[in-house]
Amino acid sequence: MEIDPIAHIKGCYPEKFGIPRQPSLVPEAEATIIFEKPYRHENFIRGIEAHSHLWLTFGFHQNSWHEGQAMVRPQRLGGNKKMGVFATRSSFRPNGLGLSAVKIKRVDYERVEIIISGHDLVNGTPIYCIKPYIPYSDSILDATSDFAEEAPPRFNVRFSDEAEKTLTILTGRYPQLKPLIEGVVAQDPTPKFHKDPERIYGVLLYEFNIRFKRDPLDEMGGFLVLSIERDLK
Amino acid sequence: MEIDPIAHIKGCYPEKFGIPRQPSLVPEAEATIIFEKPYRHENFIRGIEAHSHLWLTFGFHQNSWHEGQAMVRPQRLGGNKKMGVFATRSSFRPNGLGLSAVKIKRVDYERVEIIISGHDLVNGTPIYCIKPYIPYSDSILDATSDFAEEAPPRFNVRFSDEAEKTLTILTGRYPQLKPLIEGVVAQDPTPKFHKDPERIYGVLLYEFNIRFKRDPLDEMGGFLVLSIERDLK
Numbered sequence: 001m002e003i004d005p006i007a008h009i010k011g012c013y014p015e016k017f018g019i020p021r022q023p024s025l026v027p028e029a030e031a032t033i034i035f036e037k038p039y040r041h042e043n044f045i046r047g048i049e050a051h052s053h054l055w056l057t058f059g060f061h062q063n064s065w066h067e068g069q070a071m072v073r074p075q076r077l078g079g080n081k082k083m084g085v086f087a088t089r090s091s092f093r094p095n096g097l098g099l100s101a102v103k104i105k106r107v108d109y110e111r112v113e114i115i116i117s118g119h120d121l122v123n124g125t126p127i128y129c130i131k132p133y134i135p136y137s138d139s140i141l142d143a144t145s146d147f148a149e150e151a152p153p154r155f156n157v158r159f160s161d162e163a164e165k166t167l168t169i170l171t172g173r174y175p176q177l178k179p180l181i182e183g184v185v186a187q188d189p190t191p192k193f194h195k196d197p198e199r200i201y202g203v204l205l206y207e208f209n210i211r212f213k214r215d216p217l218d219e220m221g222g223f224l225v226l227s228i229e230r231d232l233k
Numbered sequence: 234m235e236i237d238p239i240a241h242i243k244g245c246y247p248e249k250f251g252i253p254r255q256p257s258l259v260p261e262a263e264a265t266i267i268f269e270k271p272y273r274h275e276n277f278i279r280g281i282e283a284h285s286h287l288w289l290t291f292g293f294h295q296n297s298w299h300e301g302q303a304m305v306r307p308q309r310l311g312g313n314k315k316m317g318v319f320a321t322r323s324s325f326r327p328n329g330l331g332l333s334a335v336k337i338k339r340v341d342y343e344r345v346e347i348i349i350s351g352h353d354l355v356n357g358t359p360i361y362c363i364k365p366y367i368p369y370s371d372s373i374l375d376a377t378s379d380f381a382e383e384a385p386p387r388f389n390v391r392f393s394d395e396a397e398k399t400l401t402i403l404t405g406r407y408p409q410l411k412p413l414i415e416g417v418v419a420q421d422p423t424p425k426f427h428k429d430p431e432r433i434y435g436v437l438l439y440e441f442n443i444r445f446k447r448d449p450l451d452e453m454g455g456f457l458v459l460s461i462e463r464d465l466k
Contacts, residue, residue, distance in 0.1 A: 001292065002235055003328040006319075022370035039319075039327065043303035046317035050379040057290060057330055059234065070276035084279035086239075086272075086363040094272065095236040097290055097362045099332070101373060129330045130319040136384045137255035139372045140334060146283040151369045 005059070005126035007035045012180060014123050014231075016062060018189040018203035021075065023100045023120040025151060026183030028176045030105065033114040033127060042109045045130075049107045053133035054116065058098045059126045060091040074147075075192070087147075101133055154186040156222030158215050166228040174206065177228075181210050185223045200226065207231055238292070238359035240268045245413060247356050247464075249295060251422040251436035254308065256333045256353040258384060259416030261409045263338065266347040266360060275342045278363075282340045286366035287349065291331045292359045293324040307380075308425070320380075331358075334366055387419040389455030391448050399461040407439065410461075414443050418456045433459065440464055 011031030013019045020026045033056075035044070048054070071082040072090040085093050102116040114130075159167070159178075167178050190201055197216070202209045209231040215224035244264030246252045253259045266289075268277070281287070304315040305323040318326050335349040347363075392400070392411075400411050423434055430449070435442045442464040448457035 048320035087281035
């Protein structure tokens with residue numbers, strides 16, 4: 001069947017790299033749900049603030065599935081083990097539909113926008129459905145998963161003097177930027193197969209490129225944020 | 234975008250009437266997920282038994298949304314109050330996509346089928362995506378909803394002598410039929426605006442028509458199952 005976006009996401013993650021693997025891992029991440037016509041009318045969302053959280057059914061618009069690809073290597077299992085695509089939340093999947101629970105921060109009826117937090121979606125992601133999270137049926141207390149029983153560990157994040165200085169300048173316009181960087185880098189977005197401890201990574205947040213590397217002073221594998229640079233791409 | 238069913242549901246509910254309003258309310262309800270080609274290959278579901286529950290993204294194939302219909306009257310609120318369609322789980326919605334968490338009962342790799350329980354889907358429902366339920370991110374303990382904070386009440390269900398006799402005959406082939414009837418009728422599937430206490434209702438389960446009415450002996454509004462008849466439609 002043919003489905004059309006009802007909305008799209010305007011958010012802090014310009015590209016896939018660095019986005020937490022599940023929502024709620026970085027609660028500081030904010031985004032706005034901007035409705036498409038004909039859904040850009042307050043009546044479509046009337047009463048939505050009765051709920052604390054929403055389910056978003058979205059499109060993995062930057063990924064495409066190759067027909068016949070039955071199995072994937074989830075990052076979660078170190079990229080070594082193959083599993084059936086329907087046994088995973090891989091973004092490479094038939095129909096390309098994603099599912100994400102996010103928190104409602106504020107509803108703007110005048111602009112017909114919903115401001116959410118704790119999202120895990122690339123800027124521009126098309127939204128195909130929005131539904132309230134209903135605790136009594138969605139929060140399944142006896143559910144188990146051998147595959148991802150617990151949230152991934154959070155690593156320590158330290159900021160260089162240069163990075164701290166830039167944050168001081170930016171704090172007026174981006175009050176949440178520091179905890180957002182901490183949350184994103186603490187997830188360890190670096191590829192598992194990279195072994196060079198000196199390698200410098202960059203993750204885009206809003207219009208900034210956050211440059212970071214393994215912290216040589218942290219034996220637990222934490223990170224050092226080197227600089228925050230305006231991305232001129 | 235164009236999406237195609239990856240599977241369809243073969244289950245105990247031949248029609249919409251009587252289906253619980255959320256999954257998990259009637260755990261006795263069983264169904265089988267039957268894959269379409271090219272997904273009818275065991276590799277697509279390899280490892281799925283690592284999870285106890287699944288998310289099904291499905292199509293409300295028996296309902297169609299009327300363009301411009303921004304608000305609905307949720308049954309949950311007695312059908313009196315209007316809410317924005319995206320503030321509800323109404324089955325009449327743009328794109329017609331549903332979402333349901335179900336329990337995995339058994340995985341049949343040879344037939345490439347997944348047997349589930351606690352489902353709330355009409356027989357024949359098309360499935361567009363299957364994903365594991367990941368407890369650490371899907372079970373949101375601080376989520377709230379003023380709209381549907383608690384599961385609906387369960388009413389008492391009593392069986393007539395005739396109904397009990399029929400159940401005894403059917404119990405070999407349908408060992409779960411009695412608790413399934415109890416679960417479905419206990420939800421009170423009757424329309425809120427019906428006031429006639431003598432009215433007899435029928436709900437289809439598998440190939441049977443379950444006839445029931447308000448139990449005149451129950452002051453709490455429970456039900457009496459009158460008969461279980463093979464449906465000849």
